[in-house]
Amino acid sequence: AIDPNFDQNREVVDEHQGHDVWGPVEEPEKLGVHGTHVAVDFDICDADGVCVEDCPVDVFEWVETPGHPTSEKKADPANEAQCIDCMLCVDVCPVDAIDVDST
Ligand code: SF4
Ligand code: F3S
Ligand code: ZN
Incomplete structure (x- = not known):
C-alpha cells in the first residue's frame, strides 16, 4: 500500500501535469508517487482502472508507462x-x- 506519510518520507524530484512527483524515480522501472492531495504510488498501481471510471469529478487520466x-x-x-x-x-x-x- 501507498505510504500515507510519503510527503515526509520522500522528496519532490520532478513535476508532471502541474503536480509534484515524489521520488525515488529511476525510469522506467521506478516511477515514484504522483500528486500530493491525491497521491498515486505508480510503483503499486496495476492499472485496475476503477478509480479512473468511478471518480465523480474525473481527477484521473491514464498515462503510458512502458x-x-x-x-x-x-x-x-x-x-x-x-x-x-x-x-x-x-x-x-x-x-x-x-x-x-x-x-
Ligand atoms: Fe477525490 Fe475523485 Fe478520489 Fe473522490 S474519487 S477522493 S473526488 S480523487
Ligand atoms: Fe488503483 Fe486506479 Fe491504479 S484503482 S490500481 S490506482 S488504476
Ligand atoms: Zn503525474
Whole structure:
C-alpha cells in the first residue's frame, strides 16, 4: 500500500501535469508517487482502472508507462485540484495505491 506519510518520507524530484512527483524515480522501472492531495504510488498501481471510471469529478487520466514491471499504464491525478474528498478511489483501489489527504 501507498505510504500515507510519503510527503515526509520522500522528496519532490520532478513535476508532471502541474503536480509534484515524489521520488525515488529511476525510469522506467521506478516511477515514484504522483500528486500530493491525491497521491498515486505508480510503483503499486496495476492499472485496475476503477478509480479512473468511478471518480465523480474525473481527477484521473491514464498515462503510458512502458517498461514498468507492474503495469504499462498508470492512473495519474492530473486534476487533483478538483477532488471533492469523497474517498471513493481510496476505498475501491484493489492494491491501495491511492492516498487522499482530506484533512
Ligand atoms: Fe475523485 Fe473522490 Fe478520489 Fe477525490 S477522493 S480523487 S473526488 S474519487
Ligand atoms: Fe491504479 Fe488503483 Fe486506479 S490500481 S488504476 S490506482 S484503482
Ligand atoms: Zn503525474
